[in-house]
Amino acid sequence: MPLYEGIGIVAEKHTVILDIGHAFTKCGFAREAGPRWIIPSQVKNSHTGKLRKLWDFKDRKELYFILKDFLHMLYFKYLVVNPKDRRVVIVESILCQTDFREVLAKVLFCHFEVPSVLFVPSHLMSLFTLGISSAVVLDSGYSETVVLPIYEGVVILNAWQALPVAAQAIHRRIEAEVMEKAKVKTLASEPKPLGELLAEKGQTEPLKETVLEDIKVRTCFVAPFDLGQKIQAYESGKRLSGLKLSEEVPEPPPSPPDVEYPLNGEKIMTIPGEIRNYAPEIMFERSGDEQSLASLILDAILKSPIDVRKTLAENLVVMGGNTMLPGFKHRLLAEVQNLLKDPYYSSRLPIKKIKIHQPPAKENYIAWLGGAIFGATDVVTTRSITREQYLKREYIPDWSDQMWTSHSGRGRS
Structure with missing residues (x-):
């Protein structure tokens, strides 16, 4: 007997809570204080062996196979439960693509045969915490x-x-700044600019997204208001001076200390201190x-x-x-x-x-925790879309759709 079936028999079968984001996915069970796993929203292609992001798809057919492989990994590698025995609550953004939610429901109902699915908006779920x-x-x-x-x-x-x-914009700024200003030293050579070192090796991709994320988390911080205003004024003055629209170059604001970041076993990259608080400043600049x-x-x-x-x-x-x-x-x-x-x-x-x-949780899984609280109530049984209802009409109503009343069986058919 498979391991996941044995666990399903012994333990109470709590609802599965999924929060599928653009960068990371939170998964776990209702009534728990935090997600069991927070993993990247990507899956390895079974044919090519390359990693594919969930949101990088050409059409619904391609998305179907991506989500099928991703959910298979979630259920049988991380959660280790039988999908046929568990209700599902999907915490989603109100701006979620219609194609994504419809294909996701199709995979859950038709391939994994889950008993019911309930889509809930992430902004509302954050208030439950x-x-x-x-x-x-x-x-x-x-x-x-x-x-x-x-x-x-x-x-x-x-x-x-x-x-x-958001985070992607910070990553792009970090990438541009370190390519221009960061230096890399090895045991066998003197420090060289990162851009020059990569050009020598003929690398087309400067830094992986995971490396940029790690640099942001480990080294960057948001400057206080007064210092942030000085940073923005300095960068604006440099641009105007470079365009010859102003002869006055403002005085650079004080910068934090440089930090050393290990790229691998031999290379150490020195990140200038000015990058550490300049990169997150993009969130507070006027567009x-x-x-x-x-x-x-x-x-x-x-x-x-x-x-x-x-x-x-x-x-x-x-x-x-x-x-x-x-x-x-x-x-x-x-x-x-x-x-x-x-x-x-x-x-x-x-x-x-x-x-x-x-809130009583880290900011990255507040919405998931709200979904876990919501998934422990009786509302899941009354407002979820059952597999029988879906196979009958193949319709996934929006969370604010008035057709939900008739679809859920509480109104006229």
């Missing part, structure tokens, strides 16, 4: 940052804000549309009904792996407080304080 019903939720993950206000459990969908600035993380929060509150704005401002929830950088929350509060002094916001938002909640 705190026991609150109203908040502005900022989710900064790998590819984008999304801000969504929620009042009394109802999503104010027309007020959502998004900006394509071409004069948007930043602080403006996303205030614009979301401003677009909400006037009688709920004070409540929303006093309940800010920050989640996503990108927000785990040291100093992020402190800088975010300072940026919002500074932006509130702008005449555009001060005349429309007479708010004095912005308060951030401290």
Whole structure:
């Protein structure tokens, strides 16, 4: 008898909770305080042996095979349970592609024959960890940052804000800076610039994404507000001077110490200190549309009904792996407080304080933990889509779709 079947007989069969992100996937069971595993959202191709990211697909057919291999790995390598005996709760973003969620449901129902599936929005699930019903939720993950206000459990969908600035943008800046400024030394040679060393070896890919992620986590931090303003002014002055639009070059701000990062057994890369706080600064720089993380929060509150704005401002929830950088929350509060002094916001938002909640979990799995709490309630049995319902209609309603009433059997057929 396989191991996973034996475990299913002895233990209580809790619901499987999945949170499939662009960079990492959290998986585990309901009623648990944290995910069993946090793994990269990628799978090895059985034919070529190369790793494929889940979100890099050409069509639904290709996505079907990618998800089938990925879920097979989740169930039989990491969770070690029989999928036919477990309900599934999928924690998803409100901006999740329709093709992705429909193909995911097809794989679960048709290939793994799970008994039921329930899709829940990640922003709402983050509130379950705190026991609150109203908040502005900022989710900064790998590819984008999304801000969504929620009042009394109802999503104010027309007020959502998004900006394509998150971990991926930080990685690209780290990559550009280390290629230009970092030096690598070996036991047999003097230190050389990283770009020159890679050019000698003919490498087309500078640094792997996992290396850039590790450099960010181990060495980078978010600068305080005053230092951040000096960094932005200095970089802006350098650009203007380089374009000959200004003759004055600003004084460089103080930088933290350089750090040594081991590339492999023989190579040691020296990362200049200025990169450590300059790379994360991209999250707080104004975009071409004069948007930043602080403006996303205030614009979301401003677009909400006037009688709920004070409540929303006093309940800010920050989640996503990108927000785990040291100093992020402190800088975010300072940026919002500074932006509130702008005449555009001060005349429309007479708010004095912005308060951030401290959830009982790390920021990268707050939504998963909310799904684990939600998955332990009776709602899973009443609101889930069963396999029989799916095979009958092959329809996956959106979480806000009014057709859900009739589809779930509580309304007319």
